[in-house]
Amino acid sequence: MQDGRSPRSPVVARGPTSVGKSRSSSLRAGGSAYARLVEACAERTWACPADASPDPSADLPAVTDFSVRGWCPSAWRPMMAGDGLILRVKPRLSRLSGAEIILLCELAGRFGNGVVDLTNRANLQIRGVPESGWQPLLEGLLAAGLVDEDPLIEQRRNVLVAPDWASADDTWRIASELTARLSEFPELQGKFGFVVDAGGSPVLGASPGDLRIERAVDDTLLLRLDGREFGVAVAVSQAVDAMLDLARWFVASGGTGRAARHEAPLPEWAAGDRRPGPTRAPLDPGMHPLGRVWGIPFGSIDAAALIDLVRRSGASALRLTPWRMIVLEDAEAVIAPAFIDNADDPLLRVDACPGAPACPQAGVETRGLARRLAPHLPGRLHVSGCSKRCARGAPADVVLTGRDGRFDLAFDACAGDPAVRSALDPSQLLAHFGAE
Numbered sequence: 001m002q003d004g005r006s007p008r009s010p011v012v013a014r015g016p017t018s019v020g021k022s023r024s025s026s027l028r029a030g031g032s033a034y035a036r037l038v039e040a041c042a043e044r045t046w047a048c049p050a051d052a053s054p055d056p057s058a059d060l061p062a063v064t065d066f067s068v069r070g071w072c073p074s075a076w077r078p079m080m081a082g083d084g085l086i087l088r089v090k091p092r093l094s095r096l097s098g099a100e101i102i103l104l105c106e107l108a109g110r111f112g113n114g115v116v117d118l119t120n121r122a123n124l125q126i127r128g129v130p131e132s133g134w135q136p137l138l139e140g141l142l143a144a145g146l147v148d149e150d151p152l153i154e155q156r157r158n159v160l161v162a163p164d165w166a167s168a169d170d171t172w173r174i175a176s177e178l179t180a181r182l183s184e185f186p187e188l189q190g191k192f193g194f195v196v197d198a199g200g201s202p203v204l205g206a207s208p209g210d211l212r213i214e215r216a217v218d219d220t221l222l223l224r225l226d227g228r229e230f231g232v233a234v235a236v237s238q239a240v241d242a243m244l245d246l247a248r249w250f251v252a253s254g255g256t257g258r259a260a261r262h263e264a265p266l267p268e269w270a271a272g273d274r275r276p277g278p279t280r281a282p283l284d285p286g287m288h289p290l291g292r293v294w295g296i297p298f299g300s301i302d303a304a305a306l307i308d309l310v311r312r313s314g315a316s317a318l319r320l321t322p323w324r325m326i327v328l329e330d331a332e333a334v335i336a337p338a339f340i341d342n343a344d345d346p347l348l349r350v351d352a353c354p355g356a357p358a359c360p361q362a363g364v365e366t367r368g369l370a371r372r373l374a375p376h377l378p379g380r381l382h383v384s385g386c387s388k389r390c391a392r393g394a395p396a397d398v399v400l401t402g403r404d405g406r407f408d409l410a411f412d413a414c415a416g417d418p419a420v421r422s423a424l425d426p427s428q429l430l431a432h433f434g435a436e
């Protein structure tokens with residue numbers, strides 16, 4: 001149980017499409033908040049990849065995301081994908097104890113299809129949940145303290161932290177206070193996120209987040225609105241108050257979406273003149289001061305394999321990162337074929353969405369082909385089941401985009417960009433790249 005909170009009986013839902021008054025009336029504390037969420041959900045359309053609208057700044061799974069109409073799936077508000085419901089779990093401080101990760105994986109196997117995605121905001125998504133499985137899964141997550149009992153707080157808890165924080169350091173202090181004070185923030189768009197990157201130098205510079213705490217080169221702590229070049233100096237003890245003030249200004253000045261698209265002039269107090277320091281390289285698989293780092297192929301975790309890894313390595317806890325890597329605290333080196341333990345593994349250079357048959361929009365299989373091609377390509381490879389770019393919004397050196405059961409080939413491009421060769425089948429591609 002996290003934070004010493006005691007579980008309560010979960011609110012019973014009749015099903016994902018019946019989120020409504022019976023549930024809100026059963027809530028005692030937070031009932032009005034829940035009613036607002038229900039109202040907000042009323043226009044929801046159950047999303048499948050066909051509805052996906054890639055947003056590079058959204059909480060994308062490292063491999064695929066179905067970011068639709070300004071909201072992301074949560075445990076309280078799951079989203080329907082091609083393989084069933086998706087429930088997002090947002091570990092506080094991006095960390096789960098060994099017992100918590102085993103429980104979460106057991107729930108994923110029992111109520112989902114046993115696959116857990118690691119997202120690019122260091123969250124986890126339980127996949128393949130039938131509608132009948134949502135309620136018992138939510139109950140299990142609530143009982144474990146992995147989901148907030150207030151759906152609105154759960155929705156707001158989009159706090160990405162630098163994964164190498166230490167207890168009582170600046171990242172820990174700010175992220176902990178921010179998490180505890182989310183109820184004080186104004187209503188923000190569902191994808192609105194916070195970044196707390198207060199270590200010795202920034203490591204989350206490439207990770208999405210609207211309100212950002214970062215380090216300048218001279219070690220000054222900065223608060224910066226995403227999209228602005230400069231941040232304003234803040235003291236650790238005042239950081240959350242300043243974030244709160246900036247969030248209130250954002251709303252008052254007409255901000256309704258993502259901060260990077262909000263062009264109103266900053267208030268004088270927030271218009272600083274310091275840039276965040278350069279972003280240091282993220283982790284590599286292998287040894288780490290906290291334990292060991294493992295890579296996650298395609299960001300897709302086999303829940304049973306992760307349970308096995310946690311148990312055999314003796315890990316005491318798991319930290320999630322936005323880079324398709326996990327850090328297992330106090331872990332011993334063990335052989336774990338489902339994970340990447342070598343920084344030179346070619347799969348670290350590959351992005352591939354689930355493709356067929358998991359995604360109904362895909363007419364091509366993606367990950368098997370990506371695995372076969374990866375060792376034969378020196379640069380970044382992106383294999384996309386269609387032009388929607390769920391796995392990667394940025395360009396890659398080699399891009400294969402599925403179309404009508406075959407692939408279009410492009411170089412230094414994004415999925416769906418004009419091809420240099422079209423309608424290739426996998427055998428032609430394997431031959432082309434010497435991977436037969």
Ligand code: SF4
Nearest residue numbers: 049353359385386390
């Ligand atoms: S085929 Fe891939 S890129 Fe296309 S919608 Fe499905 S998951 Fe997204």
